[in-house]
Amino acid sequence: MATINRIGVIGCGQMGGGIAQVAAQSGYQVTMFDVSGSQLEKAMTGMEKSLTKLSEKGKLKGTVAEVIKRVRPVSQIEELGNCDFVIEAASENRELKLKLFGDLDRIVPKGAILCTNTSSISITEIARQTSRAEKVAGMHFMNPVPLMSLVEGIRGLATSNETFKIVREVAESMGKVFIEAKDAPGFVVNRVLLPFINEAFFALQEGLASPKDIDQAIRLGLNHPMGPFELADYVGLDVCLSVMEILHRDLGDSKYRPAPLLRKYVEAGWFGKKTGRGVYVY
Numbered sequence: 028m029a030t031i032n033r034i035g036v037i038g039c040g041q042m043g044g045g046i047a048q049v050a051a052q053s054g055y056q057v058t059m060f061d062v063s064g065s066q067l068e069k070a071m072t073g074m075e076k077s078l079t080k081l082s083e084k085g086k087l088k089g090t091v092a093e094v095i096k097r098v099r100p101v102s103q104i105e106e107l108g109n110c111d112f113v114i115e116a117a118s119e120n121r122e123l124k125l126k127l128f129g130d131l132d133r134i135v136p137k138g139a140i141l142c143t144n145t146s147s148i149s150i151t152e153i154a155r156q157t158s159r160a161e162k163v164a165g166m167h168f169m170n171p172v173p174l175m176s177l178v179e180g181i182r183g184l185a186t187s188n189e190t191f192k193i194v195r196e197v198a199e200s201m202g203k204v205f206i207e208a209k210d211a212p213g214f215v216v217n218r219v220l221l222p223f224i225n226e227a228f229f230a231l232q233e234g235l236a237s238p239k240d241i242d243q244a245i246r247l248g249l250n251h252p253m254g255p256f257e258l259a260d261y262v263g264l265d266v267c268l269s270v271m272e273i274l275h276r277d278l279g280d281s282k283y284r285p286a287p288l289l290r291k292y293v294e295a296g297w298f299g300k301k302t303g304r305g306v307y308v309y
């Protein structure tokens with residue numbers, strides 16, 4: 028495989044922090060960029076906690092300190108200038124991602140591969156913001172990244188075979204199972220998951236059952252580790268709404284219309300666990 032040593036991660040929320048962690052666990056030198064110093068601190072604390080858990084269970088190669096040492100938190104995007112491979116995991120906001128890829132193209136060496144962890148935005152459109160569309164791909168991790176074994180790989184229209192091969196190898200070197208999905212809204216996981224969560228909100232809105240009972244029904248009736256509302260609160264209701272809006276707009280089918288109750292919760296700022304309130308209060 029082309030030698031990838033330095034991985035840059037953009038954004039240090041749940042996804043970015045998790046990606047930076049698994050990259051460091053796999054031996055890469057990681058530069059983790061976020062504009063917010065307090066978010067960077069929070070991400071480093073979270074990473075230490077997660078690594079300690081993994082270490083206690085004998086699931087960590089090396090010590091927590093050795094892994095942490097491989098992560099350099101930075102608040103200037105220019106610091107990604109020496110990376111061979113960048114994974115963008117900023118907020119799921121189209122304009123922000125498009126701008127970031129224009130910036131990255133100027134900052135990161137021409138030979139470097141640029142990936143996005145978007146869960147729903149067109150890889151082809153993101154790639155168009157750069158002068159190296161053949162070196163841009165989608166690399167969609169699942170939350171919580173340190174525990175979930177899947178990565179969806181997505182080729183944009185111009186992604187080269189060589190780039191895609193390296194993306195697969197990097198994902199596999201992080202211990203992940205890689206599947207290839209088409210560059211279509213939601214790819215595979217969110218195309219199936221979000222209408223499921225959205226339907227749970229319709230069910231709740233219609234008074235079919237209480238949130239607890241709907242979650243219980245899915246956990247016990249389908250053997251899912253979490254019910255749809257527990258999962259929605261965990262992923263973020265704002266993220267769920269944004270993905271539904273993209274499915275609805277881009278696939279043009281009314282079956283993807285966001286449930287009004289989901290929209291209402293987001294309007295209230297009830298984004299889930301991260302804001303202390305979603306369907307449940309934390």
Ligand code: CAA
Nearest residue numbers: 077080081146168169170171173174216217252253258262
């Ligand atoms: N790092 C290390 N350890 C972690 C961890 C992390 N980030 N998160 C949880 N753990 C540990 C817990 O501390 C706990 O350890 P102990 O058993 O020692 O106490 C253990 O994992 C199990 O956790 P919990 O007891 O809290 O709960 P659980 O058994 O239900 O497992 C879970 C948690 C792995 C998250 C499980 O509930 C699960 O698989 N849920 C479904 C997650 C899922 O569907 N993710 C995909 C979301 S969709 C997505 O990501 C795509 C998108 O774009 C929206």
